[in-house]
Amino acid sequence: MNLNQALHSLAGGALIGISVTLMLLFNGRITGISGIISSSLTKPTRDGLWRWLFIVGLIAGGFLIQIIRPDFFTNNSERSTAAVIIAGLLVGYGTVLGSGCTSGHGICGVSRLSLRSGLATVTFMLFGFLTVQAIRYFAGGSI
Amino acid sequence: MNSQLNKQNGISFAAGFIFAIGLAISGMTQPQKIIGFLNPWDWDPSLLFVMIGAVGIHIIAYPLIRKRSTPLLETKWHVPTRKDITARLVLGSALFGIGWGLGGFCPGPGVTSLTFGDLRAVLFTTAMVLGMILFKKTERYLKLRE
Numbered sequence: 494m495n496l497n498q499a500l501h502s503l504a505g506g507a508l509i510g511i512s513v514t515l516m517l518l519f520n521g522r523i524t525g526i527s528g529i530i531s532s533s534l535t536k537p538t539r540d541g542l543w544r545w546l547f548i549v550g551l552i553a554g555g556f557l558i559q560i561i562r563p564d565f566f567t568n569n570s571e572r573s574t575a576a577v578i579i580a581g582l583l584v585g586y587g588t589v590l591g592s593g594c595t596s597g598h599g600i601c602g603v604s605r606l607s608l609r610s611g612l613a614t615v616t617f618m619l620f621g622f623l624t625v626q627a628i629r630y631f632a633g634g635s636i
Numbered sequence: 637m638n639s640q641l642n643k644q645n646g647i648s649f650a651a652g653f654i655f656a657i658g659l660a661i662s663g664m665t666q667p668q669k670i671i672g673f674l675n676p677w678d679w680d681p682s683l684l685f686v687m688i689g690a691v692g693i694h695i696i697a698y699p700l701i702r703k704r705s706t707p708l709l710e711t712k713w714h715v716p717t718r719k720d721i722t723a724r725l726v727l728g729s730a731l732f733g734i735g736w737g738l739g740g741f742c743p744g745p746g747v748t749s750l751t752f753g754d755l756r757a758v759l760f761t762t763a764m765v766l767g768m769i770l771f772k773k774t775e776r777y778l779k780l781r782e
Contacts, residue, residue: 498663502682505662506689512655513690514697519647521707522714524655526744531768539641543648548747550652555748557653558660565660566752570667570740574759580739581746581760583731585767588743590778591728592716595742596655598729599687604694605715612721613729618674620733625674628738636738 513601525597526551527588571635591617644709656748662686665749667740667756674737723780 513524520543533544559566572580588594591613593602598617602610628636663669663682672680706712736742741749741760749757 498682499685502662502685503689505658505660505664506686507693508654508658508661508689509686510690510693510697512651512658513694514701515647515654516651517694517698517707517715518701519707519709520644520714521710521712523716524651526655526742526747527768530743530747530765531771534765534768534772542641543645546645546649547652550649550654551656551744551747552652552750553649554653554656555660555665556751558657559752562660563752565663566665566749566754566757568667568740568754568756570671570756572667572671572739572756574756577739577741577756577760578763580735580741581763582767582770583735583738584741584743584746584760585764585769586771587728587731587733587735587767589728589768589771591725591730591732593729594732594744595736596744600690600694602716603687604691604698606695607716607719609716609718609721609725613725616726616729617733617736620730621670621674621737622733624734624737625671629675629677 509596509600513596513604517601523597523601525593525601527584527594528592528597531585531589573636576636587617640709647709655744658690659745659748662689664742665745665752667745670736670740670742670745724778727780 516522516524529544529547533541533548537545593613598610598613603614628634659665664686669680669682672678673683739760743764746757746761746764750761
């Protein structure tokens with residue numbers, strides 16, 4: 494990683510910080526993406542429309558950037574389609590069971606100094622680390 | 637009141653849009669960077685810088701904003717107040733971590749990458765939604781107290 498990449502990550506992180514701050518200041522809500530998605534899966538209500546609009550905003554923002562900088566979406570991970578499907582099931586099930594993901598616990602919860610979110614963040618980082626190491630050790634890094 | 641709700645919806649769209657741009661610029665829509673972060677032997681510190689940028693802003697903004705009695709467009713705060721450590725929290729976060737290391741995606745980057753045409757992002761996000769539905773269907777069989 495060079496300085497340019499580090500600055501990109503810092504700037505992108507700052508944009509994420511601005512996004513969650515806007516959601517709190519105007520709407521009084523935390524920006525937990527797994528919660529927004531799982532709560533939007535029920536019958537749409539007028540009060541819940543904001544969740545759908547947040548998701549549409551995410552997709553639209555992604556669409557815009559991939560026109561300008563498609564290289565920001567390269568996926569060089571040595572992961573098969575079967576692996577990402579199992580990963581998706583685990584992430585979906587785990588984030589609802591654990592009430593949050595990288596955004597809700599990792600950014601919003603840690604910023605509020607929530608003990609629950611801090612423990613959740615340490616736990617998913619630890620198990621992510623163990624999983625990557627297990628794939629390296631038993632499968633040479635690709636699965 | 638109705639116009640307040642419309643404004644809230646506009647803010648949500650804008651926040652989602654900004655969030656996606658932040659994820660893409662920071663490298664979080666490239667799963668090899670997530671996997672690289674979780675591997676100290678060939679470490680990619682991108683995610684650390686993302687956390688410094690995002691938490692760095694919100695940790696200052698949060699207490700300042702919460703000094704207000706209400707949000708700007710809402711009559712009350714919807715911020716979690718729970719403090720209890722539960723088996724659900726730890727077990728759920730562990731399952732999420734395993735999936736995160738296995739696929740290199742968390743929920744935000746999965747959705748943000750949906751229209752790019754990388755089949756893995758689409759499969760991941762579809763499976764994630766199925767996993768959420770599966771949780772709702774199986775929750776009553778879980779012997780873990782909420």
